Amino acid sequence: MTIIEPQDLGPLWERLGHQFTDDGRQNIGFPGATDITFDDLAGLWAGTLLNNIGSPYDGGHGRNHTKGIELQVVNMVADILSAPPSRWGYVTDGATEGTEHALLDARRRFPDAVIYASAAAHYMLAELAEKLMMPLVVIGVDDGGRIDVADLAGELARRRDRAAVIVAVAGTTMAEAVDDVPAIVAACDRMSINRRRIHVDGALSGLPLALVPADGVPRVDFSVRGVTSAVVSGHKFLSTLEPCGVLVYREPPLAAAAGRVSYTGTASVTLAGSRSGHTTLKLYKSLAGLGTEAHRARVRHCRDTAVYACERLRRVGVDAHRHPHAFTVYFPPPPPELTQRWVVPADDRCAHLICMPQVTRSDIDRFVHDFEVAMGKRRLLGGRRKPAMAAT
Ligand SMILES: Cc1ncc(COP(=O)(O)O)c(C=O)c1O
Known part of the structure; x- marks a missing residue:
C-alpha cells in the first residue's frame, strides 16, 4: 500500500483559487450562475455533516439534516412553477436525477411506456432510457430547435396502444429553445392517449420563464394542464455553485408510498441514498435570501445582456440568434483560435454563449473583439469569409 504523507495544502488551494478566478471570466459558454455566493454559510458548510437521507417529508432517526428547509425549498420552487397543493418533491443532485426519477415513476405506473423527446433534448436522456430499459423515440425539431409537434403526433399515433412519457425541454442545451408543452398536451388529447406522463x-429556463414569462413563448409549468412533473437545476439559474436540482411532481409519485427503512427511520423515496443537506441551504439562501423580485430582476438583466451580445455579434458579421426569452446566443462554430481562449461549447453546426448574471457587457465586448480578430485571421489565411449559418 502506498503511504500518503500529510502535505501542506495551502499553496494548492491558493493556486486553484487564482486559476478558477482567472478562468471564470472566459467561461461564458455554460449556464452556471455565479453571482450569488455563500460566505455566510462557511461555518455550517465547512464544519458540519448534513445528510438528508431518505424522504424530505420524514426526518428519520438522524438529526443532522436540513429536511425542514428542503421542504421550504421544494415549496418555493413549486409555487414559482404554479404547482397545486398536492405537489411533492425533493432536492436532487441535478436535473438529470430529477428526470430519471420521473421516468422511473412512469415505468412503474406503465411498464409498457415509451419515452418521446426531441433530438435537441439533453444527451443524458438516451443514457437514462438505456439504464431504465425504456424505449426512446427521438422526435425531430423545427427551425427554432423546438420539438416538432406534428412529428411527435405521428409517432404517438403509431403506438397508440402504449403509454407515453414525453420529456419536454425548457430550454434546449445548445439554443435554449422551449418545447410547446400546451401543444404536446393537445396532441395527446386528440389521440386519447390517457396513459401518459409529461415531464x-x-x-x-424552467424558473426564469415562470418568473418572467416571455411574449410568444408557451408556458412550461404546472399551469399547463397535463404537466405531471418538472425539474430545474440549482447550479444554473439559482447560482448554488455546486450541482443540485429541485424535482416537483403535481401529485406524489408511487415511490412516495414506500414504507420506512428501519435503519434510517425514513422512507427511501429518492434515487440517491445519502443526500447533501448543504445544497438545500444554498438553494434556500438563493431563493429566500434574494426573494422573487430580485430573481425577476436577474432574469431581465440576463435577457438584456443577451440582446446586447446578439446585436454586437451581428454587427461584426456573425450570424447570431436568440429566442425571445433566452440567455443563450447561438451562432455558427467559431474559428478554433477563439475557442482556445474562450469556453464556448460547439458542435459541428452551432456554438453558443450564455449570458448568466455574472456575464458583463465588457465580457461580451472582449469576446466580440476576439471573435472579429479570429475571423480576420481566418480570412487572411484564405478561410471562409463568414461562418456558415447556424442550422437552428
Ligand atoms: C436541457 C438540459 N437538461 C438537463 C441538463 C443537465 O442538468 P444537470 O447538470 O442539473 O443534471 C442540462 C445541462 O446543461 C440541460 O441543458
Whole structure:
C-alpha cells in the first residue's frame, strides 16, 4: 500500500483559487450562475455533516439534516412553477436525477411506456432510457430547435396502444429553445392517449420563464394542464455553485408510498441514498435570501445582456440568434483560435454563449473583439469569409 504523507495544502488551494478566478471570466459558454455566493454559510458548510437521507417529508432517526428547509425549498420552487397543493418533491443532485426519477415513476405506473423527446433534448436522456430499459423515440425539431409537434403526433399515433412519457425541454442545451408543452398536451388529447406522463426538463429556463414569462413563448409549468412533473437545476439559474436540482411532481409519485427503512427511520423515496443537506441551504439562501423580485430582476438583466451580445455579434458579421426569452446566443462554430481562449461549447453546426448574471457587457465586448480578430485571421489565411449559418 502506498503511504500518503500529510502535505501542506495551502499553496494548492491558493493556486486553484487564482486559476478558477482567472478562468471564470472566459467561461461564458455554460449556464452556471455565479453571482450569488455563500460566505455566510462557511461555518455550517465547512464544519458540519448534513445528510438528508431518505424522504424530505420524514426526518428519520438522524438529526443532522436540513429536511425542514428542503421542504421550504421544494415549496418555493413549486409555487414559482404554479404547482397545486398536492405537489411533492425533493432536492436532487441535478436535473438529470430529477428526470430519471420521473421516468422511473412512469415505468412503474406503465411498464409498457415509451419515452418521446426531441433530438435537441439533453444527451443524458438516451443514457437514462438505456439504464431504465425504456424505449426512446427521438422526435425531430423545427427551425427554432423546438420539438416538432406534428412529428411527435405521428409517432404517438403509431403506438397508440402504449403509454407515453414525453420529456419536454425548457430550454434546449445548445439554443435554449422551449418545447410547446400546451401543444404536446393537445396532441395527446386528440389521440386519447390517457396513459401518459409529461415531464418538463426545465434545467436552465424552467424558473426564469415562470418568473418572467416571455411574449410568444408557451408556458412550461404546472399551469399547463397535463404537466405531471418538472425539474430545474440549482447550479444554473439559482447560482448554488455546486450541482443540485429541485424535482416537483403535481401529485406524489408511487415511490412516495414506500414504507420506512428501519435503519434510517425514513422512507427511501429518492434515487440517491445519502443526500447533501448543504445544497438545500444554498438553494434556500438563493431563493429566500434574494426573494422573487430580485430573481425577476436577474432574469431581465440576463435577457438584456443577451440582446446586447446578439446585436454586437451581428454587427461584426456573425450570424447570431436568440429566442425571445433566452440567455443563450447561438451562432455558427467559431474559428478554433477563439475557442482556445474562450469556453464556448460547439458542435459541428452551432456554438453558443450564455449570458448568466455574472456575464458583463465588457465580457461580451472582449469576446466580440476576439471573435472579429479570429475571423480576420481566418480570412487572411484564405478561410471562409463568414461562418456558415447556424442550422437552428
Ligand atoms: C436541457 C438540459 N437538461 C438537463 C441538463 C443537465 O442538468 P444537470 O447538470 O442539473 O443534471 C442540462 C445541462 O446543461 C440541460 O441543458
